[in-house]
Amino acid sequence: MTTPFxxxxxxxxxxxGGETLRITPAGPxxxxxxxxxxxxVAAPHVDGLLPGDFGQADVMINGERASVTRGxxxxxxxIKERYGADVKREMILRFVRADTGEELxxxxxxxxxxxxxxNFKALATGSWKLEAHFRAYDxxxxxxxxxxxxxxxxxxxxxxxxxxxxxxxxIPFVISSRGYGFLWNNPATGRCEFASNITRWTADSANGLxxxxxxxxxxxxxxxxxADATGHSPALPDWALGFWQCKLRYRNQDELLEVxxxxxxxxxxxxxxxxxxxxxxxxxxxxxHPEEWPDPKALVAELRSMGIETMVSVWPTVSASSxxxxxxxxxxxLITAERGVPVVIPFPDKDPFGPGFFTYYDAFNPRARDFHWxxxxxxxxxxxxxxxxxxxxxxxxxxxxxxxxxxxxxxxAEMMCAFPLLHExxxxxxLNAAGRDGVLLCRSAWVGSQRHGVILWxxxxxxxxxxxxxxxPAGLHSGLSGMGWWTTDIGGFYDGHGGSEEFRELLVxxxxxGVFSPICRLHGFRVPEGVPPPAKGEPVTYGxxxxxxxxxxxxxNEIWSYGAEVEAVLTRLLxxxxxxxxxxEQAFAHHAATGDPVMAPVFYHFAGxxxxxxxxxxxxxxxxLVAPVLQPDTxxxxxxxxVGETWVHVWSGAxxxxxxxxxxxxxxxxxxxxxxxxxxxxxxxxxxxxxx
Numbered sequence: 001m002t003t004p005f006x007x008x009x010x011x012x013x014x015x016x017g018g019e020t021l022r023i024t025p026a027g028p029x030x031x032x033x034x035x036x037x038x039x040x041v042a043a044p045h046v047d048g049l050l051p052g053d054f055g056q057a058d059v060m061i062n063g064e065r066a067s068v069t070r071g072x073x074x075x076x077x078x079i080k081e082r083y084g085a086d087v088k089r090e091m092i093l094r095f096v097r098a099d100t101g102e103e104l105x106x107x108x109x110x111x112x113x114x115x116x117x118x119n120f121k122a123l124a125t126g127s128w129k130l131e132a133h134f135r136a137y138d139x140x141x142x143x144x145x146x147x148x149x150x151x152x153x154x155x156x157x158x159x160x161x162x163x164x165x166x167x168x169x170x171i172p173f174v175i176s177s178r179g180y181g182f183l184w185n186n187p188a189t190g191r192c193e194f195a196s197n198i199t200r201w202t203a204d205s206a207n208g209l210x211x212x213x214x215x216x217x218x219x220x221x222x223x224x225x226x227a228d229a230t231g232h233s234p235a236l237p238d239w240a241l242g243f244w245q246c247k248l249r250y251r252n253q254d255e256l257l258e259v260x261x262x263x264x265x266x267x268x269x270x271x272x273x274x275x276x277x278x279x280x281x282x283x284x285x286x287x288x289h290p291e292e293w294p295d296p297k298a299l300v301a302e303l304r305s306m307g308i309e310t311m312v313s314v315w316p317t318v319s320a321s322s323x324x325x326x327x328x329x330x331x332x333x334l335i336t337a338e339r340g341v342p343v344v345i346p347f348p349d350k351d352p353f354g355p356g357f358f359t360y361y362d363a364f365n366p367r368a369r370d371f372h373w374x375x376x377x378x379x380x381x382x383x384x385x386x387x388x389x390x391x392x393x394x395x396x397x398x399x400x401x402x403x404x405x406x407x408x409x410x411x412x413a414e415m416m417c418a419f420p421l422l423h424e425x426x427x428x429x430x431l432n433a434a435g436r437d438g439v440l441l442c443r444s445a446w447v448g449s450q451r452h453g454v455i456l457w458x459x460x461x462x463x464x465x466x467x468x469x470x471x472x473p474a475g476l477h478s479g480l481s482g483m484g485w486w487t488t489d490i491g492g493f494y495d496g497h498g499g500s501e502e503f504r505e506l507l508v509x510x511x512x513x514g515v516f517s518p519i520c521r522l523h524g525f526r527v528p529e530g531v532p533p534p535a536k537g538e539p540v541t542y543g544x545x546x547x548x549x550x551x552x553x554x555x556x557n558e559i560w561s562y563g564a565e566v567e568a569v570l571t572r573l574l575x576x577x578x579x580x581x582x583x584x585e586q587a588f589a590h591h592a593a594t595g596d597p598v599m600a601p602v603f604y605h606f607a608g609x610x611x612x613x614x615x616x617x618x619x620x621x622x623x624x625l626v627a628p629v630l631q632p633d634t635x636x637x638x639x640x641x642x643v644g645e646t647w648v649h650v651w652s653g654a655x656x657x658x659x660x661x662x663x664x665x666x667x668x669x670x671x672x673x674x675x676x677x678x679x680x681x682x683x684x685x686x687x688x689x690x691x692x
Contacts, residue, residue, distance in 0.1 A: 004091075005066040005077070010056045012068045014077065015039070016091050019118070025054040027229050029071035029215045031095075032185075036208035037120050037128070044210050045409050046187045046364075046418035048447025049229055073180075073215035074098040082112055090116075095180065095213055104180040104215060108133040108198060123205055127414065130186075130203040132211070140178055141612035142194055143219070143601070144480040146171035146445070147458060151470040153477075153601070153615040155194050162190040162202075162417060163402070164394035164444045167459030170417050171447055171481040172201070173226060177612060181222035183212040183229075183447065187418035189402045204403065205413040219480070219604055220596060226482060227595025231451025233484055236588040239309050240439055240455075241581045242271025243574055244521035247557035248493075248550070249276035252292040253299050259558060260308055268559065268571060269578045273303065274389060274441075274523070275312045278551055283349050283358055284318030284325060286372070287379035300384035311387040311441060312380060316372070316395060316423060317358040319349055324375070328361065333368035335360045335395070336406050344397040344405065348547045355547060360395045363419050365408035369426040377430060386438035388427060393420045394444040420444040421452075428452040445483055455485040455519055463492030463503060463524065463540075468510055469630045473615040475517065479597025484588075486599065487519035491557070495540040496524045498555050500533040504562050505632055505668070508569055512671040513628040515577045516620050518588075518598040526555035569669040579686025587621035606642040623679040624650075627672040638663045639672045646677040653689035 004016040011024035011031075022041050026032035026049065034041040058069040064079040078092050094106030107117045110133070120128035142155040147169035152158060155174065162170045162184070172184035172192065184192070188203035201211075212229065216222040245263070250256040256273060263270040281289050288296050303310050318325060318334060328334050336342040336359065343357035362368040380388070395416075397405070405412030424440055431438040441455045449456070458474050461467045471488045478486045491507040498504070514520045531543035542549055555561075559570040587598045596604075598621060603609045605619050617627045617639065625647065627639040641647045643659035651670045655677065656662040664672050675683055675690070684691045 003061060003063060004079070005061045007059055007061075010054065012057075012059050012061075012066055012075075012077075014066070014091065016079070017089075021091070023057075023068045023075050025057040025070045026052075026212055027054065027070070027214060027225055029073050030212060030225060030229065031057070031068060031070055031073055031075055031214075032210070032212050033075070033093075034208060034210045035118055042126075042208040044185060044187070045207065045415040046421065048183065048185050048187075048418075048421075049212060050231055050448070069098045071215070072098050073104070073213065095215075097179065097215055104178055105176070105182065105213065106135045108135055118209055127205050127207055127411075130188075130190075130206045130209055132201045132209060134199040136194070136196055136198050137178060140176055142174045142176050144171070144174040144477055145192065146481050147456060147474050147478045147483070149458075149461070149467070149470050149474060151466070151473055151615060153473045154613045157194060157196065159191065159193040159195070162188070162192055163400065164417055164420065164446075165400060166392075166394065166396055166443065167461055169444050169456065169478070171445060171449075171483070172417075173447065173481050175219050175222050175480055179215055179217060179222075181214045181216065181226055183226065185210040185212055185447065187415040187446065189413050189416055205411055207414070218607055223480060223482070223597070224595045227450070230448040230482060232595060233450045233592050234453045235592050236485065237437055237439060238581075238585060239271045240519065241584045241588070242520070243269050243577055244272040244274060244311075244519070245270055245558065246274035246276065246521060246523035248523070248525040248554045249278060251553050253294060253296075257299065257302060260303055260306060262558070262560075264306055266560070269574050270308055272309045272311055272387070275310065276389070277313045277315060277391060278350055279312065280350060282319050282322050282351055283315060283347075284322030284328075284361075286314060286375045289350060296380075296383040296385070304384075309387055310385060311389050311439070312385050313389040313391050314376065314380070315392045316360045316363065316390075317345065317347070317392060318361055319351070319356050319358050321349075321351060321356065328368070328371065331367070331371075332408070333362055333365060333371055335362045335412075338404050338406050338411070344395070346398065348551050350551065362408050363422040363426070364415060368408070369422065373426050373430045376427070377434065381430070381434055381436065386431060386434075386436035388438065388440055390420075390423060390427065390440055390442045393423050393442055395419055418446045421446040421449050424449055424452040424454050441487075448482075450482045450484065453485075454483070455487055456483040457486070457521070458488040460493040460525075461489060462494045463496035463506060465506060465630070465632060467492055468506060468513075469615070471513070472618065472628060472630075475599050476597075476601050476615075476618055479599050480601075480604075482595065484591040484595070484597045484599075485518060487517060487521045488514065489523040490514040490521060491524045493523065493525050495527070497527040497531070497533045497540055498529075498557075498562055502536065502632070504566050507562065508566060508668045509629045509671065511570055511573055512669065515573045515580075516624070516626045516628075516671070516673060518584075520577050522557060522559070524554070524557050525549075526557050528553070528555045572669055576686050579683070582685075583621060583623070583682060590621075602642055606644065608644070609642045611640075623676050623682070625674040629666050629671045634666060636663060637666050637672050639674070641674060647674040648677050648680045648690065649673075650675055650683065650687040651689060
C-alpha cells in the first residue's frame with residue numbers, strides 16, 4: 001500500500017482522504033500545522049508568524065505511521081481503522097513531549113458518522129467554515145487569548161468569541177499548564193471553547209487550517225518562544241513610564257495647555273497629555289480644526305519645553321462628508337459592504353448635521369494604508385506629533401457583522417481580526433521612516449502587534465467595581481498573549497460621577513492599581529458638572545443625551561477635580577510612581593529582550609505557587625507583589641505570599657515569611673504591595689519605610 005506520507009519543506013507532507021496536511025518546523029521547540037481540502041495548503045491572508053528558515057525537522061515514516069520531531073515537541077500521526085463507519089480509515093494526530101513521550105495535546109476521535117476532527121464546511125470555492133477539535137484534560141489551566149472582560153484567570157470552562165470588539169481583544173494564543181503553547185494562526189472571526197469534554201477552535205470563514213504549537217517546561221519558556229515567533233516589543237521610551245493625563249475631552253488648545261500648566265504650578269509629575277477625539281474637522285480628514293487648535297506645532301513645542309509629551313487620538317473612520325471620501329471611494333480605499341449601503345457604524349461627528357454613518361479606510365489594502373499615512377504625516381507628524389492614540393481600531397462596527405464587510409483581501413469574516421495589526425504596522429513603518437520614536441496606544445491588537453510598539457488599553461469599560469475587578473485578569477491575559485505594554489482607564493470610562501462618594505472611593509482604588517500597572521493613565525467620560533450624583537444604588541445619568549456630550553465635553557478628570565482629600569492621596573501616589581520609574585525601566589527592557597510580561601501572574605515567577613485561578617494578585621516586574629483592593633469599604637486584607645522569599649510590606653516596612661498570609665492595613669492610597677527582602681533597597685525612593 002502506498003504511504004500517504006512524504007518529506008517536504010523540512011517537515012512532513014500528508015495527502016489522505018482528499019485533504020492535504022503539512023507539518024513543518026517553526027522554532028526550536030515548535031511545529032506549524034496547515035491543512036486544506038485539495039492538493040495544497042494555502043498561505044494565510046494575514047500571517048501572525050514571522051518568516052524564518054527553521055531548517056529540517058526529524059521526520060520518521062513507517063508505513064501508515066509518521067512522526068515529526070523538533071526539539072522538545074513531536075507530532076505523531078497514524079491511520080486508524082474505524083469499524084461501522086462509512087469511511088473506515090481516518091488520520092489521527094497528537095502532540096507529545098519528545099523527551100518523555102507525555103501527551104501534550106491530541107485531536108479528538110470523531111463520531112463514526114462524522115463530522116471529522118478537522119472539519120471543513122464549504123462556503124464557496126476556496127473557503128470554508130472551519131472547526132478543529134482537540135481533547136480536553138482534567139486539571140488543565142489555560143491563559144492568554146488576548147484581553148477578555150469576563151474576570152476569570154483560568155480560561156478552562158470559558159467559551160469566547162474570536163472577534164475584535166471595544167474592550168474585548170482577540171489574540172488567539174494560549175499557554176497551557178500541560179506545557180504547551182497554541183496559536184490559532186487565523187485572522188478570521190470565530191470562537192474558542194475550552195469545555196470539560198472538548199476544546200474547539202472555529203473560524204467563520206477561512207482558506208485553510210493553520211496553527212502553531214510549542215513545548216516548554218514553564219509558562220516563561222512558552223511565552224518567550226511565542227515572542228521569538230511573532231516579534232518582540234521595542235524599547236519603551238523613558239517618558240512613557242510616568243503619569244499620563246487624559247479625559248473626554250479637551251475641547252481646544254488653550255484648555256489643554258491650561259491643564260498642563262496647572263500640573264506644573266502644583267508641582268505634579270506629568271509625562272504625557274492626550275488630545276482625544278473630535279479635535280478634527282470631520283472624520284476621515286485627519287487634521288485639527290483650525291479654530292479650536294490654531295497652532296498645533298506651537299502646542300507640542302510648549303508642552304515639550306515643560307517635559308510633557310503629547311499624544312493625539314486618530315480614528316480610522318471616514319465620513320461621506322469628508323473631503324477625502326470621493327477620492328477614497330473611487331480608488332477603492334474604503335471598507336465597503338457586500339450589499340446595500342456601504343456604511344458600518346453610526347456615530348456623531350464635527351458636522352452641523354449631527355450623527356452620521358461612516359465606514360473605515362481599508363487597512364487590508366496597502367494603497368489605502370499609504371494614503372491614510374500620507375495625511376497623518378502631513379497634518380500631525382510634520383507638526384511635531386509622534387505619539388498616536390489609535391482608537392476604534394477593531395474596527396468597531398454596529399452591528400458587528402464581519403461577514404457583511406468587503407475588504408481588498410476578501411470577505412471580512414476571513415480576516416477582520418487582523419485589522420488592528422495592519423493599521424498599527426503602517427504607523428510604525430511611517431514613524432520609523434520619519435526618524436520618530438513614537439508610541440501607539442491602541443484599543444485592539446492581534447498576533448504580533450507587540451512588535452509595532454503598541455500599548456494595548458482595555459477599552460471603554462464601566463466605572464463600577466465589577467468592571468474594575470475584571471481589569472486585573474484582563475491585564476494578565478494580555479501580557480501572556482505578548483502584549484506587555486498594557487494600561488486601563490483609571491476610574492473606568494463610563495458613568496463616573498465626580499460628586500459621588502462611591503465613585504471617589506472606586507477612583508482611588510483604581511488609581512492605586514494604575515500606579516502599579518505597566519502604564520499609568522487617568523482617563524474617563526465623566527458626568528458633566530451640575531448633574532447631581534445619583535442616590536446609592538441608582539443608575540448614573542449624564543443629564544442629556546450622551547452623544548451630544550461627546551462633541552462637547554464630559555466632566556473634569558484631573559486629580560484636583562475630586563476634592564482635597566482625594567487630591568492628597570493621588571498626589572502621593574503620583575510621587576510613588578515617579579520613584580518606581582528606574583525599576584520599571586529595567587522591567588520593560590527585560591520584556592523587550594525576552595517577552596516576559598511586565599505584569600504577570602504570581603506563578604509565572606514562582607513555579608511552586610498554586611495560583612492558576614488567582615485573579616487578585618500579580619507581580620509587577622520580578623520583585624513587587626501587588627494585591628489591589630477589589631471591594632469597597634475595605635480596611636485590611638490578607639495576602640498569600642510566595643515561598644522561598646521573605647517579603648517586606650512597602651508601606652510599613654513589616655516583614656513576612658514566604659508561604660504565609662500577610663494581614664495588612666489598606667487605607668486609601670495603600671493597596672497591599674510587597675517587595676522581596678533581597679531587593680527592598682532598590683525601592684527606597686518610592687517608599688520611605690524602606691529607607692535605611
